[in-house]
Structure formats: C-alpha cells, structure tokens
Amino acid sequence: KQEVTQIPAALSVPEGENLVLNCSFTDSAIYNLQWFRQDPGKGLTSLLLIQSSQREQTSGRLNASLDKSSGRSTLYIAASQPGDSATYLCAVSGTYKYIFGTGTRLKVLA
Amino acid sequence: DGGITQSPKYLFRKEGQNVTLSCEQNLNHDAMYWYRQDPGQGLRLIYYSQIVNDFQKGDIAEGYSVSREKKESFPLTVTSAQKNPTAFYLCASSMDSPGQGNTEAFFGQGTRLTVV
Numbered sequence: 001k002q003e004v005t006q007i008p009a010a011l012s013v014p015e016g017e018n019l020v021l022n023c024s025f026t027d028s029a030i031y032n033l034q035w036f037r038q039d040p041g042k043g044l045t046s047l048l049l050i051q052s053s054q055r056e057q058t059s060g061r062l063n064a065s066l067d068k069s070s071g072r073s074t075l076y077i078a079a080s081q082p083g084d085s086a087t088y089l090c091a092v093s094g095t096y097k098y099i100f101g102t103g104t105r106l107k108v109l110a
Numbered sequence: 111d112g113g114i115t116q117s118p119k120y121l122f123r124k125e126g127q128n129v130t131l132s133c134e135q136n137l138n139h140d141a142m143y144w145y146r147q148d149p150g151q152g153l154r155l156i157y158y159s160q161i162v163n164d165f166q167k168g169d170i171a172e173g174y175s176v177s178r179e180k181k182e183s184f185p186l187t188v189t190s191a192q193k194n195p196t197a198f199y200l201c202a203s204s205m206d207s208p209g210q211g212n213t214e215a216f217f218g219q220g221t222r223l224t225v226v
Binding site for chain 1: 114116143145150151152153155158160166168198200202207208209213214215216217218219220222
C-alpha cells in the first residue's frame with residue numbers, strides 16, 4: 001500500500017531564505033508526482049507536475065525534483081516571501097487515484 | 111474562465127438528513143474525484159469517476175453516494191448513514207485517469223460540511 005510522508009510537518013523561516021520541502025513515498029511504481037499549495041479554508045492549487053520519466057520541473061521560484069528509485073521528491077522555494085505562507089501537499093498517482101501526504105505548513109516571516 | 115466550481119461553500123446538516131454537494135467543471139475532463147479532508151490527515155478518496163456514466167468506490171465510500179450523468183457534473187450525496195460527516199470536501203478533475211495520459215489534477219475551492 002502506497003504511503004506518502006512529508007517532513008517537516010511545519011516550518012517557519014525568515015523572508016528571503018531558500019528552503020526545501022520533502023516528500024517521500026513507499027512504492028516507486030508511480031505515474032507522476034504533483035505538488036500543491038493550500039491556503040487556509042481553500043482548495044488546492046497545482047504548482048508543479050512531474051511525470052515519472054522526468055527528473056525535475058521548474059516554475060518561477062519553484063523547482064521540484066523526483067527520484068523514483070529512492071522514493072523521494074523535493075520542492076525547492078527560492079527567495080521565500082510572506083505570500084508563500086501556506087500548506088504544501090505532495091501527491092503521487094497510482095492506477096486510478098492520487099495519494100496525498102499530510103502536508104508541510106510553511107510560514108514565512110516578514 | 112475554465113475551472114471547477116463547488117457549491118455551496120458552507121453547508122450545515124441536521125442529524126438524519128441527506129445533503130448533496132455540487133461539483134461542476136468546464137475543463138472537458140473525463141476523470142473526476144471526491145476527497146475528504148480532516149484536520150491532521152491527508153486527503154482521502156471517497157469516489158472517483160473515469161468517464162461519464164461510470165464511477166467507483168474509493169477508500170472511504172461508506173455513507174456516501176455519487177452520480178455521473180453528465181461529463182461536467184459529479185455531485186456527492188452525504189447520507190444519514192455517514193456517522194461522522196463533518197469535514198472539508200474537495201472535488202477534483204483530470205483530463206485522464208492516472209496511468210492513462212494527462213493526469214494533472216485540478217481542484218475546486220471546497221465545501222465545508224458541519225453537522226448541527
């Protein structure tokens with residue numbers, strides 16, 4: 001059974017810092033991995049999708065990497081801003097569904 | 111604007127009542143999903159539909175029902191059999207089902223259901 005873990009559960013950093021969020025999964029037989037952002041009381045916003053054949057994807061200040069063999073993905077956020085404060089979720093896709101981690105709650109201090 | 115619309119944003123249910131949550135998408139996606147989110151837990155899959163007129167139970171389907179009569183609509187009914195329905199409900203869609211092609215998932219803004 002696929003399990004997805006995100007560490008740390010919460011993170012507080014000063015503005016301007018570069019940071020890395022971690023996502024690990026137990027079964028390497030995934031089709032893709034997707035990173036989302038969730039603001040309090042809101043839905044999920046897709047940030048980056050990495051297909052299983054890819055190693056990384058970049059969008060603006062965000063860079064996500066995928067290492068299927070070790071069951072890990074990282075989301076790198078450069079030059080963090082207070083507006084980046086949110087919960088970040090990763091999800092891996094199985095045959096018919098997405099399996100989610102419990103998220104990392106990020107707070108960027110001004 | 112293309113996207114997924116969930117309504118209502120807030121819903122209150124009395125004990126013993128059935129309530130229906132609406133999910134509409136204009137992305138022309140084949141696959142649609144319903145997830146439940148509880149504090150401190152990841153999203154859990156309730157039901158999914160790979161194509162119109164077809165749907166399958168997810169991991170926590172007991173006490174819920176769905177229909178998929180139109181491609182753009184996937185309503186979720188929370189029945190009185192669901193003993194702990196208070197939660198945040200999220201609807202999602204993707205062009206194809208995971209493993210079949212374009213599988214980027216998009217989510218609605220959610221419905222918060224509270225039992226009173």
